[in-house]
Amino acid sequence: MLENYQLPLKETTNQLLLISKDGIILDAKTNMFKNCIGKSIIDLHPFFYSLIDLLTLKENTFNFDCINLEIEGKNYTLDAILHTNIEKEHSIFVFQDLTKQYTLYQKMAQRKNVSEIKKQLLDYNNTILQEKETFKNTFIANFSHEIKMPISTINGFTRLLENTNLEQSQRYNLKVIKNTNDKLNTMISDIIDISKIETNRFSILPIRYNLIEELNTIATIYTAKSKEKGLELHYTLDPNCPKYVVGDKYRLVQILNNLVGNAIKFTQAGTVALKINCVSTNNNTAQIEFSIEDTGIGIEKNQIESIFNGFYQINNNLINNNGAGLGLSITKKLIHQLGGKIQVNSEIDKGSIFKVFLDFEISQNQKEDEEITKIVKATSKNDFKILLAEPLPINQKKLLKIISQIKNCDIVIVDNGDKVIEELYKSNFSLVILNLKLPTMDGLDTARFIRHSDYKEISKTPIIILSEKPSKKEEAYCKERRVNSYIGKPFDKSEIIRKIKYILKKKQAK
Incomplete structure (x- = not known):
């Protein structure tokens, strides 16, 4: 009787029960329910008890x-189809045994x-780690700035004392x-730089500068330091190196200071060499290799990768090495930020060679710039004294031209945040104008230092911040630091003059 229904299904896994209206099994094609013909369907399994009423429904x-x-x-795991009241006589149950398929699906699911769950847990852990890292870096940055304030204070007063009459022992x-x-x-500055890099707040400041002059200055400084230790410094400069380049001068100096300083520190006898080689040039770019070689203690091959980790000490000897192990870590990070690479070769007791490769944009103008007078009308008896902090010489000229239109003003020009602090300890200023993107300590950090100074003459100094790319976020940061005025590009000459005059007028009224 069931053959007529089984053939169209064409499925070997299908099993069939032919059932009367009152639930009696009339025929069966099944290996699940054995000897079931003539029995009531509700005797096979409790599942069918709930379906008995369906057998009396229309088709x-x-x-x-x-x-x-x-x-x-x-x-068993089954899919089932119940066809009721076929030809007004009986119903058919069609079972498809999908136990294997459902078991496999369940395992896959x-x-x-x-x-x-593992992915979500990993994402959660990563989020927690990220939050911890952000908190750590923010804490380090804030804490480091708190330490930097007394350091800058000490620095300011030592410079003042240097200009007084001191005995030889006092000078020592x-x-x-x-x-x-x-x-x-230097250590605190490195910590701040690392935290900025890891929180994506680090920025490169490309300016046009005299590369040869900077390299010669570094060589002069470290020649003297080498002699103090009884070492010789050999300095060679490729004449093919371009004179004027565009790049981050302060970061290059920081990198070379760390590497040459380390070479001298870890060399007890012999020589240190600073070799500058122009590897290649085209119309716009020069690749320059900076090689720092020494005859020092050397580094084990299995330690070379580790020396770039933060707080790593060669031989784990903090006292003898005089450092926190941050120099090479920040150096590698800075080189990476500048798009360069660093290579190290070293042999124990024979010395080390550090090679840095950096690309520089060659300035189209290779002529000497007109030197900007850093202090304008310094000897005059004017009513006001303005401190302008601007790293780019071209902007220094533009701003100097604008500010000079204001009468009774002396203007002092510096090019980085640390120099701002030095000048503030030397004399009182009526106003400080800061470019947001200052090297060594940016405009916001410099403003923060000024406002948190223990000296009222410094903390109460009015501040104007100039921004190349103004934003609501920057403006909010300026308000947090109690900046008097925030001016964004395009700089309007009349707006700058108006705001300076307004601040000076208020200060004079006090």
């Missing part, structure tokens, strides 16, 4: 998916769930204080 079709039945100790003691303070300042 219809009901689908049941993923039914779990335990029959004679064996578990379980694996997927486990995988998804002052030099010790200054050198120690400079080392601490």
